[in-house]
Amino acid sequence: MRFLVVDDSSTMRRIIINTLNKLGHQDVLEAGNGREGIERLSNVGSVDLIITDWNMPEMSGIDFIRTLRAMDNHKNLPVLMVTTNAAKDDIVQAMEAGVNHYIVKPFTPDTFKDKIQAAMTK
Amino acid sequence: MEAQMLAVLTRVTKEVFETMVFAPVEALPPCDTLPPASGPGVIGTISFAGSSSGVVSFAASLESAREIAGGMLGMSPAEVQDELPDAVGEITNMIAGSFRTQMADEAGAWTISTPNVTIGSDLSVRHVGAVARTVCPFVFRGHRIFVELVLTDPTRLPHAERQEARAC
Numbered sequence: 001m002r003f004l005v006v007d008d009s010s011t012m013r014r015i016i017i018n019t020l021n022k023l024g025h026q027d028v029l030e031a032g033n034g035r036e037g038i039e040r041l042s043n044v045g046s047v048d049l050i051i052t053d054w055n056m057p058e059m060s061g062i063d064f065i066r067t068l069r070a071m072d073n074h075k076n077l078p079v080l081m082v083t084t085n086a087a088k089d090d091i092v093q094a095m096e097a098g099v100n101h102y103i104v105k106p107f108t109p110d111t112f113k114d115k116i117q118a119a120m121t122k
Numbered sequence: 123m124e125a126q127m128l129a130v131l132t133r134v135t136k137e138v139f140e141t142m143v144f145a146p147v148e149a150l151p152p153c154d155t156l157p158p159a160s161g162p163g164v165i166g167t168i169s170f171a172g173s174s175s176g177v178v179s180f181a182a183s184l185e186s187a188r189e190i191a192g193g194m195l196g197m198s199p200a201e202v203q204d205e206l207p208d209a210v211g212e213i214t215n216m217i218a219g220s221f222r223t224q225m226a227d228e229a230g231a232w233t234i235s236t237p238n239v240t241i242g243s244d245l246s247v248r249h250v251g252a253v254a255r256t257v258c259p260f261v262f263r264g265h266r267i268f269v270e271l272v273l274t275d276p277t278r279l280p281h282a283e284r285q286e287a288r289a290c
Contacts, residue, residue: 008236009208009211009212009215010205010208011191011194011195011205011208011209011211011212012212014195014205015142015194015195018195018196055215055234055236057236083219084215084216084218084219084220084222084223085219085222085223086220086223087222087223087226087231088226089226089231090223090231104223105142105216105219105220106137106138106140106141106142106216106220107141107142108141
């Protein structure tokens with residue numbers, strides 16, 4: 001399975017990739033913002049799960065997902081958002097944009113693994 | 123309002139360290155200004171704006187910051203080099219972002235900035251204009267680290283209720 005991790009923080013990308021590796025997933029692509037995420041998808045065709053931050057320069061996670069949902073080949077791609085934005089309005093906005101799963105930072109490794117596995121099985 | 127904000131800031135800092143650094147921190151009583159830094163250190167800052175406005179900052183010695191980054195990344199402190207600024211930025215982001223979320227019911231949704239990180243020696247921070255500063259000190263593996271709340275909205279200056287400064 002192939003993953004795309006979109007986050008402007010190299011620290012968060014590494015934490016997420018380390019967790020995916022521990023779950024046995026080695027095929028992980030990285031992008032530093034939504035625009036780079038679109039470029040990566042254009043280059044590789046598609047992935048099985050996108051894990052994205054919300055607040056990023058150039059193109060935010062919300063704009064990234066809205067862009068994906070407007071593309072015929074990516075409109076059903078599962079997306080897990082990883083963010084500190086957890087007010088009710090934030091979650092509503094994310095779900096309306098097309099987020100499938102949501103995890104709030106900070107999180108425990110077990111919580112993150114559970115979310116990944118839930119996202120993979122749906 | 124001050125007591126609630128400081129309680130939330132203390133709680134979210136503890137959560138961030140327990141879940142993302144895998145090391146607990148012990149909260150010390152709040153004080154009014156960061157103590158003078160001696161030697162190399164780091165400061166991460168994030169601004170917020172909305173019904174209240176100000177800055178949340180995180181300060182630590184370089185040695186402590188390397189330990190924190192190593193804990194987050196699964197590396198030894200000695201291995202942490204170029205990763206340090208981003209890791210400090212992310213710690214600051216998680217503290218400020220969780221603070222924003224947990225204050226949302228009381229204070230509405232604030233907009234927060236991306237983090238800025240400064241690394242240097244004998245660092246000090248000055249704010250121009252009327253601000254109220256409150257520092258939450260913590261003990262991390264025997265070293266003091268600091269999370270500071272700076273409020274720039276003069277109608278919500280928390281120190282207005284207090285007569286005497288509290289030394290860190």
